[in-house]
Amino acid sequence: MARISPAERFAAKATPGPVPAGLATPCQLWPEASLDRDGYGRFWIDGRYVPAHRYAYEQTRGPIPAGLELDHLCTVRRCVANDHLDPVDHRTNVLRSNGPAAVNARRTKCKADHDLTDPANVHVSFPPSHPNGMRKCRACAHDRARRTREPQLAPVATLPTRTTPERTAA
Ligand SMILES: [Zn+2]
Ligand SMILES: [Zn+2]
Known part of the structure:
Protein backbone atom coordinates (compact mmCIF):
# COMPACT_ATOMS: atom_id res chain seq x y z
CA MET A 1 0.00 0.00 0.00
CA ALA A 2 1.27 3.43 -0.92
CA ARG A 3 2.33 5.65 1.95
CA ILE A 4 -0.25 8.32 2.58
CA SER A 5 1.04 11.84 2.64
CA PRO A 6 0.62 14.13 5.65
CA ALA A 7 -1.75 16.25 3.55
CA GLU A 8 -3.96 13.22 2.93
CA ARG A 9 -3.83 12.24 6.58
CA PHE A 10 -4.75 15.79 7.49
CA ALA A 11 -7.65 15.96 5.04
CA ALA A 12 -9.05 12.67 6.32
CA LYS A 13 -9.24 14.04 9.88
CA ALA A 14 -11.38 17.12 9.29
CA THR A 15 -15.11 16.91 8.76
CA PRO A 16 -17.23 19.77 7.44
CA GLY A 17 -19.39 21.52 10.02
CA PRO A 18 -21.95 24.31 9.74
CA VAL A 19 -21.31 27.54 7.83
CA PRO A 20 -20.88 30.23 10.49
CA ALA A 21 -22.74 33.54 10.16
CA GLY A 22 -20.77 35.99 8.06
CA LEU A 23 -18.59 33.36 6.42
CA ALA A 24 -19.03 31.68 3.06
CA THR A 25 -17.67 28.22 3.78
CA PRO A 26 -18.30 25.57 6.43
CA CYS A 27 -16.02 24.98 9.37
CA GLN A 28 -13.72 22.00 9.03
CA LEU A 29 -13.89 20.33 12.39
CA TRP A 30 -10.97 18.49 13.90
CA PRO A 31 -11.98 15.33 15.80
CA GLU A 32 -12.77 15.87 19.51
CA ALA A 33 -10.37 13.07 20.36
CA SER A 34 -7.37 14.98 18.98
CA LEU A 35 -7.72 18.33 20.69
CA ASP A 36 -5.28 19.98 23.04
CA ARG A 37 -6.21 21.25 26.50
CA ASP A 38 -7.44 24.57 25.06
CA GLY A 39 -9.66 22.93 22.47
CA TYR A 40 -7.42 23.43 19.45
CA GLY A 41 -6.79 20.52 17.10
CA ARG A 42 -3.38 18.91 17.11
CA PHE A 43 -1.77 17.09 14.25
CA TRP A 44 1.03 14.57 14.54
CA ILE A 45 3.78 15.22 12.04
CA ASP A 46 7.54 14.63 11.95
CA GLY A 47 7.48 13.05 15.38
CA ARG A 48 5.62 15.84 17.19
CA TYR A 49 2.25 17.50 17.55
CA VAL A 50 1.63 20.82 15.83
CA PRO A 51 -1.50 22.98 16.13
CA ALA A 52 -3.77 21.69 13.37
CA HIS A 53 -5.13 25.11 12.37
CA ARG A 54 -1.62 26.55 12.02
CA TYR A 55 -0.62 23.56 9.92
CA ALA A 56 -3.71 24.02 7.72
CA TYR A 57 -2.93 27.68 7.20
CA GLU A 58 0.74 27.21 6.39
CA GLN A 59 0.07 24.36 3.98
CA THR A 60 -2.47 26.30 1.98
CA ARG A 61 -1.63 29.97 2.39
CA GLY A 62 2.00 30.03 3.31
CA PRO A 63 4.01 30.84 6.42
CA ILE A 64 2.32 32.76 9.22
CA PRO A 65 4.21 36.06 9.51
CA VAL A 80 -9.08 24.04 10.53
CA ALA A 81 -10.71 25.75 7.52
CA ASN A 82 -7.84 27.89 6.24
CA ASP A 83 -10.21 30.64 5.08
CA HIS A 84 -11.58 30.96 8.62
CA LEU A 85 -8.13 31.88 9.90
CA ASP A 86 -6.80 35.38 9.97
CA PRO A 87 -3.23 36.19 11.02
CA VAL A 88 -3.39 39.10 13.44
CA ASP A 89 -1.15 40.53 16.12
CA HIS A 90 -1.75 39.58 19.71
CA ARG A 91 -3.44 42.90 20.55
CA THR A 92 -6.01 42.51 17.75
CA ASN A 93 -6.65 38.94 18.78
CA VAL A 94 -7.35 40.05 22.36
CA LEU A 95 -9.53 42.97 21.21
CA ARG A 96 -11.55 40.68 19.00
CA SER A 97 -11.99 38.29 21.86
CA ASN A 98 -13.60 41.21 23.71
CA GLY A 99 -16.11 41.64 20.88
CA PRO A 100 -19.86 41.28 21.51
CA ALA A 101 -19.93 37.55 20.79
CA ALA A 102 -16.98 36.76 23.00
CA VAL A 103 -18.19 39.03 25.80
CA ASN A 104 -21.63 37.46 25.67
CA ALA A 105 -20.13 34.00 26.00
CA ARG A 106 -18.37 35.09 29.22
CA ARG A 107 -21.25 36.99 30.82
CA THR A 108 -22.34 35.73 34.22
CA LYS A 109 -25.62 37.70 34.35
CA CYS A 110 -28.30 38.28 31.74
CA LYS A 111 -29.82 41.71 31.05
CA ALA A 112 -32.42 41.07 33.76
CA ASP A 113 -29.69 40.11 36.23
CA HIS A 114 -30.46 36.39 36.27
CA ASP A 115 -27.59 34.06 37.04
CA LEU A 116 -25.95 32.67 33.91
CA THR A 117 -23.47 30.56 35.83
CA ASP A 118 -26.25 28.24 36.99
CA PRO A 119 -26.48 25.47 34.38
CA ALA A 120 -30.13 24.90 35.31
CA ASN A 121 -30.96 28.45 34.19
CA VAL A 122 -28.99 28.36 30.95
CA HIS A 123 -30.29 26.77 27.82
CA VAL A 124 -27.53 26.05 25.33
CA SER A 125 -28.41 25.37 21.74
CA PHE A 126 -26.26 24.85 18.68
CA PRO A 127 -27.94 26.57 15.75
CA PRO A 128 -25.91 26.62 12.52
CA SER A 129 -25.12 30.29 13.12
CA HIS A 130 -23.52 29.48 16.49
CA PRO A 131 -21.47 26.29 16.15
CA ASN A 132 -19.86 27.04 19.52
CA GLY A 133 -23.23 27.07 21.18
CA MET A 134 -25.60 29.86 22.06
CA ARG A 135 -26.67 30.60 25.63
CA LYS A 136 -30.17 31.65 26.58
CA CYS A 137 -31.54 32.61 29.98
CA ARG A 138 -34.42 30.32 30.94
CA ALA A 139 -35.83 32.79 33.49
CA CYS A 140 -36.11 35.46 30.79
CA ALA A 141 -37.73 33.03 28.36
CA HIS A 142 -40.19 32.12 31.08
CA ASP A 143 -41.02 35.80 31.77
CA ARG A 144 -41.53 36.44 28.08
CA ALA A 145 -43.90 33.48 27.79
CA ARG A 146 -45.91 34.65 30.82
CA ARG A 147 -46.20 38.21 29.50
CA THR A 148 -47.61 37.04 26.20
CA ARG A 149 -50.22 34.93 28.04
CA GLU A 150 -51.45 37.88 30.12
CA PRO A 151 -54.58 39.56 28.73
CA GLN A 152 -53.81 42.80 27.05
CA LEU A 153 -55.41 45.88 28.63
CA ALA A 154 -57.82 47.81 26.48
CA PRO A 155 -56.24 50.99 25.19
CA VAL A 156 -57.11 54.07 27.24
CA ALA A 157 -59.54 56.33 25.41
CA THR A 158 -57.93 59.57 24.43
CA LEU A 159 -59.46 62.73 25.83
CA PRO A 160 -60.99 65.07 23.33
CA THR A 161 -58.61 67.87 22.68
CA ARG A 162 -59.77 71.12 24.12
CA THR A 163 -60.57 73.60 21.50
CA THR A 164 -59.54 77.14 22.20
CA PRO A 165 -62.23 79.62 21.23
CA GLU A 166 -61.20 81.52 18.22
CA ARG A 167 -60.29 85.03 18.98
CA THR A 168 -62.50 87.30 17.03
CA ALA A 169 -60.95 90.28 15.46
CA ALA A 170 -62.10 93.53 16.94
ZN1 LIG B 1 -14.43 27.65 11.05
ZN1 LIG C 1 -32.61 36.41 32.37
Missing part, protein backbone atom coordinates in the same frame (compact mmCIF):
# COMPACT_ATOMS: atom_id res chain seq x y z
CA ALA A 66 6.50 36.12 12.54
CA GLY A 67 4.84 37.40 15.69
CA LEU A 68 1.31 36.95 14.41
CA GLU A 69 -1.38 34.68 15.82
CA LEU A 70 -4.14 32.99 13.88
CA ASP A 71 -7.52 34.31 14.86
CA HIS A 72 -10.47 32.01 14.21
CA LEU A 73 -13.01 34.21 12.40
CA CYS A 74 -15.61 31.52 13.09
CA THR A 75 -14.62 31.39 16.82
CA VAL A 76 -14.57 27.58 16.57
CA ARG A 77 -11.21 26.58 18.01
CA ARG A 78 -11.14 23.12 16.51
CA CYS A 79 -11.91 24.44 13.04
Whole structure:
Protein backbone atom coordinates (compact mmCIF):
# COMPACT_ATOMS: atom_id res chain seq x y z
CA MET A 1 0.00 0.00 0.00
CA ALA A 2 1.27 3.43 -0.92
CA ARG A 3 2.33 5.65 1.95
CA ILE A 4 -0.25 8.32 2.58
CA SER A 5 1.04 11.84 2.64
CA PRO A 6 0.62 14.13 5.65
CA ALA A 7 -1.75 16.25 3.55
CA GLU A 8 -3.96 13.22 2.93
CA ARG A 9 -3.83 12.24 6.58
CA PHE A 10 -4.75 15.79 7.49
CA ALA A 11 -7.65 15.96 5.04
CA ALA A 12 -9.05 12.67 6.32
CA LYS A 13 -9.24 14.04 9.88
CA ALA A 14 -11.38 17.12 9.29
CA THR A 15 -15.11 16.91 8.76
CA PRO A 16 -17.23 19.77 7.44
CA GLY A 17 -19.39 21.52 10.02
CA PRO A 18 -21.95 24.31 9.74
CA VAL A 19 -21.31 27.54 7.83
CA PRO A 20 -20.88 30.23 10.49
CA ALA A 21 -22.74 33.54 10.16
CA GLY A 22 -20.77 35.99 8.06
CA LEU A 23 -18.59 33.36 6.42
CA ALA A 24 -19.03 31.68 3.06
CA THR A 25 -17.67 28.22 3.78
CA PRO A 26 -18.30 25.57 6.43
CA CYS A 27 -16.02 24.98 9.37
CA GLN A 28 -13.72 22.00 9.03
CA LEU A 29 -13.89 20.33 12.39
CA TRP A 30 -10.97 18.49 13.90
CA PRO A 31 -11.98 15.33 15.80
CA GLU A 32 -12.77 15.87 19.51
CA ALA A 33 -10.37 13.07 20.36
CA SER A 34 -7.37 14.98 18.98
CA LEU A 35 -7.72 18.33 20.69
CA ASP A 36 -5.28 19.98 23.04
CA ARG A 37 -6.21 21.25 26.50
CA ASP A 38 -7.44 24.57 25.06
CA GLY A 39 -9.66 22.93 22.47
CA TYR A 40 -7.42 23.43 19.45
CA GLY A 41 -6.79 20.52 17.10
CA ARG A 42 -3.38 18.91 17.11
CA PHE A 43 -1.77 17.09 14.25
CA TRP A 44 1.03 14.57 14.54
CA ILE A 45 3.78 15.22 12.04
CA ASP A 46 7.54 14.63 11.95
CA GLY A 47 7.48 13.05 15.38
CA ARG A 48 5.62 15.84 17.19
CA TYR A 49 2.25 17.50 17.55
CA VAL A 50 1.63 20.82 15.83
CA PRO A 51 -1.50 22.98 16.13
CA ALA A 52 -3.77 21.69 13.37
CA HIS A 53 -5.13 25.11 12.37
CA ARG A 54 -1.62 26.55 12.02
CA TYR A 55 -0.62 23.56 9.92
CA ALA A 56 -3.71 24.02 7.72
CA TYR A 57 -2.93 27.68 7.20
CA GLU A 58 0.74 27.21 6.39
CA GLN A 59 0.07 24.36 3.98
CA THR A 60 -2.47 26.30 1.98
CA ARG A 61 -1.63 29.97 2.39
CA GLY A 62 2.00 30.03 3.31
CA PRO A 63 4.01 30.84 6.42
CA ILE A 64 2.32 32.76 9.22
CA PRO A 65 4.21 36.06 9.51
CA ALA A 66 6.50 36.12 12.54
CA GLY A 67 4.84 37.40 15.69
CA LEU A 68 1.31 36.95 14.41
CA GLU A 69 -1.38 34.68 15.82
CA LEU A 70 -4.14 32.99 13.88
CA ASP A 71 -7.52 34.31 14.86
CA HIS A 72 -10.47 32.01 14.21
CA LEU A 73 -13.01 34.21 12.40
CA CYS A 74 -15.61 31.52 13.09
CA THR A 75 -14.62 31.39 16.82
CA VAL A 76 -14.57 27.58 16.57
CA ARG A 77 -11.21 26.58 18.01
CA ARG A 78 -11.14 23.12 16.51
CA CYS A 79 -11.91 24.44 13.04
CA VAL A 80 -9.08 24.04 10.53
CA ALA A 81 -10.71 25.75 7.52
CA ASN A 82 -7.84 27.89 6.24
CA ASP A 83 -10.21 30.64 5.08
CA HIS A 84 -11.58 30.96 8.62
CA LEU A 85 -8.13 31.88 9.90
CA ASP A 86 -6.80 35.38 9.97
CA PRO A 87 -3.23 36.19 11.02
CA VAL A 88 -3.39 39.10 13.44
CA ASP A 89 -1.15 40.53 16.12
CA HIS A 90 -1.75 39.58 19.71
CA ARG A 91 -3.44 42.90 20.55
CA THR A 92 -6.01 42.51 17.75
CA ASN A 93 -6.65 38.94 18.78
CA VAL A 94 -7.35 40.05 22.36
CA LEU A 95 -9.53 42.97 21.21
CA ARG A 96 -11.55 40.68 19.00
CA SER A 97 -11.99 38.29 21.86
CA ASN A 98 -13.60 41.21 23.71
CA GLY A 99 -16.11 41.64 20.88
CA PRO A 100 -19.86 41.28 21.51
CA ALA A 101 -19.93 37.55 20.79
CA ALA A 102 -16.98 36.76 23.00
CA VAL A 103 -18.19 39.03 25.80
CA ASN A 104 -21.63 37.46 25.67
CA ALA A 105 -20.13 34.00 26.00
CA ARG A 106 -18.37 35.09 29.22
CA ARG A 107 -21.25 36.99 30.82
CA THR A 108 -22.34 35.73 34.22
CA LYS A 109 -25.62 37.70 34.35
CA CYS A 110 -28.30 38.28 31.74
CA LYS A 111 -29.82 41.71 31.05
CA ALA A 112 -32.42 41.07 33.76
CA ASP A 113 -29.69 40.11 36.23
CA HIS A 114 -30.46 36.39 36.27
CA ASP A 115 -27.59 34.06 37.04
CA LEU A 116 -25.95 32.67 33.91
CA THR A 117 -23.47 30.56 35.83
CA ASP A 118 -26.25 28.24 36.99
CA PRO A 119 -26.48 25.47 34.38
CA ALA A 120 -30.13 24.90 35.31
CA ASN A 121 -30.96 28.45 34.19
CA VAL A 122 -28.99 28.36 30.95
CA HIS A 123 -30.29 26.77 27.82
CA VAL A 124 -27.53 26.05 25.33
CA SER A 125 -28.41 25.37 21.74
CA PHE A 126 -26.26 24.85 18.68
CA PRO A 127 -27.94 26.57 15.75
CA PRO A 128 -25.91 26.62 12.52
CA SER A 129 -25.12 30.29 13.12
CA HIS A 130 -23.52 29.48 16.49
CA PRO A 131 -21.47 26.29 16.15
CA ASN A 132 -19.86 27.04 19.52
CA GLY A 133 -23.23 27.07 21.18
CA MET A 134 -25.60 29.86 22.06
CA ARG A 135 -26.67 30.60 25.63
CA LYS A 136 -30.17 31.65 26.58
CA CYS A 137 -31.54 32.61 29.98
CA ARG A 138 -34.42 30.32 30.94
CA ALA A 139 -35.83 32.79 33.49
CA CYS A 140 -36.11 35.46 30.79
CA ALA A 141 -37.73 33.03 28.36
CA HIS A 142 -40.19 32.12 31.08
CA ASP A 143 -41.02 35.80 31.77
CA ARG A 144 -41.53 36.44 28.08
CA ALA A 145 -43.90 33.48 27.79
CA ARG A 146 -45.91 34.65 30.82
CA ARG A 147 -46.20 38.21 29.50
CA THR A 148 -47.61 37.04 26.20
CA ARG A 149 -50.22 34.93 28.04
CA GLU A 150 -51.45 37.88 30.12
CA PRO A 151 -54.58 39.56 28.73
CA GLN A 152 -53.81 42.80 27.05
CA LEU A 153 -55.41 45.88 28.63
CA ALA A 154 -57.82 47.81 26.48
CA PRO A 155 -56.24 50.99 25.19
CA VAL A 156 -57.11 54.07 27.24
CA ALA A 157 -59.54 56.33 25.41
CA THR A 158 -57.93 59.57 24.43
CA LEU A 159 -59.46 62.73 25.83
CA PRO A 160 -60.99 65.07 23.33
CA THR A 161 -58.61 67.87 22.68
CA ARG A 162 -59.77 71.12 24.12
CA THR A 163 -60.57 73.60 21.50
CA THR A 164 -59.54 77.14 22.20
CA PRO A 165 -62.23 79.62 21.23
CA GLU A 166 -61.20 81.52 18.22
CA ARG A 167 -60.29 85.03 18.98
CA THR A 168 -62.50 87.30 17.03
CA ALA A 169 -60.95 90.28 15.46
CA ALA A 170 -62.10 93.53 16.94
ZN1 LIG B 1 -14.43 27.65 11.05
ZN1 LIG C 1 -32.61 36.41 32.37
